[in-house]
Amino acid sequence: MTDKLPLIADGVSRAYGTKGVVNKASLTLRPGEITALLGMSGAGKSTLLRLMAGLEPVNEGEIRLGDDVLSSVSGQVPAEDRNIGLIFQDFALFPHLNAIDNVGFGLAGTPKTERRRIALEWLNKLGLSHRANAFPHQLSGGEQQRVSIARALAAKPVAILMDEPFSGLDVTLRSDVRRIALEAVAASGIPALLVSHDASEAMRDADRVAVMKDGVILQEGTPEELYLHPNSLAVARALGPLQSVRREDMPESWRSQLPEADTYHLRPEAIQIDPQASASFRVQASKRASTLIELDLIDESGGTFRAVSIGPQRPLPGDMVKATLSPEFAFILPSDAE
Numbered sequence: 001m002t003d004k005l006p007l008i009a010d011g012v013s014r015a016y017g018t019k020g021v022v023n024k025a026s027l028t029l030r031p032g033e034i035t036a037l038l039g040m041s042g043a044g045k046s047t048l049l050r051l052m053a054g055l056e057p058v059n060e061g062e063i064r065l066g067d068d069v070l071s072s073v074s075g076q077v078p079a080e081d082r083n084i085g086l087i088f089q090d091f092a093l094f095p096h097l098n099a100i101d102n103v104g105f106g107l108a109g110t111p112k113t114e115r116r117r118i119a120l121e122w123l124n125k126l127g128l129s130h131r132a133n134a135f136p137h138q139l140s141g142g143e144q145q146r147v148s149i150a151r152a153l154a155a156k157p158v159a160i161l162m163d164e165p166f167s168g169l170d171v172t173l174r175s176d177v178r179r180i181a182l183e184a185v186a187a188s189g190i191p192a193l194l195v196s197h198d199a200s201e202a203m204r205d206a207d208r209v210a211v212m213k214d215g216v217i218l219q220e221g222t223p224e225e226l227y228l229h230p231n232s233l234a235v236a237r238a239l240g241p242l243q244s245v246r247r248e249d250m251p252e253s254w255r256s257q258l259p260e261a262d263t264y265h266l267r268p269e270a271i272q273i274d275p276q277a278s279a280s281f282r283v284q285a286s287k288r289a290s291t292l293i294e295l296d297l298i299d300e301s302g303g304t305f306r307a308v309s310i311g312p313q314r315p316l317p318g319d320m321v322k323a324t325l326s327p328e329f330a331f332i333l334p335s336d337a338e
């Protein structure tokens with residue numbers, strides 16, 4: 001077995017005319033890990049993927065596979081010579097080939113029977129061996145995306161780069177397709193990039209998450225590191241909802257648990273209903289959001305807070321409840337320079 005190598009973006013930039021789209025971005029995709037690249041529309045995620053794939057030249061910096069330079073300002077290895085698997089939102093299968101021949105397509109040079117055996121093995125890994133003879137138009141979106149991932153992995157790529165691969169799929173199908181597809185990607189042991197704008201999917205699916213904004217990678221780390229220790233308000237917001245609460249509006253029992261600051265940025269789970277707590281509130285509104293109950297609370301001095309409860313009873317507007325603060329979910333962050 002050949003050693004798998006990291007795919008590295010080292011200080012890469014890309015501009016279109018005067019518009020800088022990727023700005024000195026550095027990101028290392030490690031073998032055997034899925035890295036999610038998360039950011040809002042226009043952040044530069046797809047452009048960074050295209051730089052790593054060799055579909056665009058860099059204006060600055062390098063793309064490397066291990067120590068081998070694939071892109072630099074002095075030239076680049078063409079995309080077709082990099083052996084990097086690419087998966088996009090549209091499945092891009094050959095319409096005139098059935099599933100098994102689509103998967104076998106990347107195995108040119110392998111004898112036909114061997115090619116079919118390998119292709120069937122990959123279809124099997126993606127739970128699709130029973131669809132081997134179906135043509136793309138006979139397959140569902142989720143099945144087509146699994147065929148395209150089988151096709152990419154069958155070619156034994158050095159890395160796989162996926163741009164919103166599941167966002168075109170029906171929500172009900174998506175979680176199963178994602179699980180099967182990403183398990184196969186992880187098992188292949190190659191570096192993998194998953195571009196996403198959905199924070200909860202990115203955290204669930206990836207070993208590491210990088211947050212990009214305005215062409216800059218703001219922070220990279222495990223999902224827990226980024227969720228619990230964001231380095232900026234932009235990263236905290238990218239990973240999930242926040243409420244901002246001023247220290248002076250908090251009950252004294254909460255203030256005493258927190259280091260001094262004017263304002264705290266709280267995850268929804270920071271404030272939880274707890275009958276043993278000392279701080280009391282009146283419920284202003286409550287609703288059940290599947291696993292959690294979300295509550296709007298007000299205290300006697302008029303401070304308002306968003307809290308959660310794991311139930312089972314839903315407190316109703318007008319009820320009195322007690323709530324605790326968990327300091328691990330309260331962040332002190334400088335406001336962003338917008």
Ligand SMILES: Nc1ncnc2c1ncn2[C@@H]1O[C@H](COP(=O)(O)OP(=O)(O)OP(=O)(O)O)[C@@H](O)[C@H]1O
Nearest residue numbers: 016019021039040041042043044045046047048197
């Ligand atoms: N070929 C191009 N020519 C000019 N501008 C471009 C080109 N490609 C991308 N851009 C611009 O670069 C910016 C970043 O685009 P990019 O597709 O990388 O963002 P993204 O984070 O992937 O966004 P989305 O989630 O919407 O796909 C956008 O403002 C886009 O309009």
